[in-house]
Amino acid sequence: MADPTASRPEAGELADAGLRLDVDGPVATVTLNRPERRNAMTFAMWRGLARIGESLPEPVRVVVVRGAGPSFSAGIDLSMFERGGAEGGDSFAGAAGDDPADAERRIAELQAGYTWLRRPEIVSIAAVQGHAIGGGFQLALACDLRVIADDARFCMKEAALGLVPDLTGTKPLVDIVGLPRAIELCLTARTVHADEAARLGLAELVVPAAELDGAVRDLAAALLAVHPGAAVATKRLLRQAPHNTLEQQAAAERREQVGRLKELFGSGGAA
Ligand code: CAA
Numbered sequence: 001m002a003d004p005t006a007s008r009p010e011a012g013e014l015a016d017a018g019l020r021l022d023v024d025g026p027v028a029t030v031t032l033n034r035p036e037r038r039n040a041m042t043f044a045m046w047r048g049l050a051r052i053g054e055s056l057p058e059p060v061r062v063v064v065v066r067g068a069g070p071s072f073s074a075g076i077d078l079s080m081f082e083r084g085g086a087e088g089g090d091s092f093a094g095a096a097g098d099d100p101a102d103a104e105r106r107i108a109e110l111q112a113g114y115t116w117l118r119r120p121e122i123v124s125i126a127a128v129q130g131h132a133i134g135g136g137f138q139l140a141l142a143c144d145l146r147v148i149a150d151d152a153r154f155c156m157k158e159a160a161l162g163l164v165p166d167l168t169g170t171k172p173l174v175d176i177v178g179l180p181r182a183i184e185l186c187l188t189a190r191t192v193h194a195d196e197a198a199r200l201g202l203a204e205l206v207v208p209a210a211e212l213d214g215a216v217r218d219l220a221a222a223l224l225a226v227h228p229g230a231a232v233a234t235k236r237l238l239r240q241a242p243h244n245t246l247e248q249q250a251a252a253e254r255r256e257q258v259g260r261l262k263e264l265f266g267s268g269g270a271a
Pocket residue numbers: 036037038040041070071073074075076077078079131133134135136157158161163164165166167
């Protein structure tokens with residue numbers, strides 16, 4: 001759940017982080033908005049994503065994550081590896097620090113920019129055109145669904161740079177493509193084009209680039225057409241299914257259904 005006490009980030013604060021947030025009733029659109037840098041990601045952008053997640057207004061049921069310009073995102077801003085760092089002063093200089101626990105805490109803050117996209121209260125859709133590299137690929141993986149243009153290209157580049165994917169991407173990648181394919185993709189850092197992405201299950205839908213926005217709008221409308229409470233309960237159920245035994249999952253279905261029946265018909269309802 002969003003934190004009801006968290007204040008909405010100002011548009012200016014988000015703009016400084018290379019982000020834009022548009023909320024239209026039940027649909028929020030988060031735009032990575034540094035097209036001149038192919039939406040390269042800084043610490044400020046990841047913290048901005050976390051702020052959006054914390055303060056998402058309650059009526060929002062669908063979150064679309066998109067990138068401005070030709071690429072979804074070129075991943076981490078490579079200037080953060082240079083002396084002086086990226087715009088806004090973000091830099092990797094001393095990122096590991098002397099205290100590993102402190103460094104891990106700082107990475108956890110950045111991961112928070114991704115984890116909220118899995119919440120049961122929302123369905124998140126990544127609208128991917130062009131490149132989704134490294135942290136950009138992981139952001140697409142953090143979303144529940146991926147609608148991609150036929151020019152989309154995914155690449156988990158981290159290993160080539162001496163890093164690991166640490167923005168919560170390894171689990172959904174393995175869940176979607178399986179362990180051997182995930183090893184192959186991450187350890188070769190090769191590029192996956194749209195048609196292969198669809199075959200691997202990395203995209204629910206591939207459309208011509210000019211139709212991407214329309215396809216995402218149609219999907220959002222279809223998601224909003226079902227009962228809101230049932231959508232939340234069903235996503236909660238589906239999210240836990242891979243970790244549960246059949247018995248545990250059957251019990252979880254019963255619990256959720258009793259909650260649904262109570263809401264729909266009052267406490268005396270029965271299936
Ligand atoms: N960081 C900083 N600047 C970047 C960038 C990045 N990741 N990607 C692109 N840019 C900049 C370019 O330097 C260029 O700037 P100038 O106009 O000043 O020259 C501008 O954006 C446009 O880039 P291109 O001309 O290269 O655009 P293109 O459309 O021909 O190519 C691209 C796009 C394939 C994404 C290419 O820019 C590219 O390969 N970028 C680097 C990608 C990369 O290696 N990212 C790191 C991923 S690993 C990661 O993300 C780790 C992590 O999270 C932990």
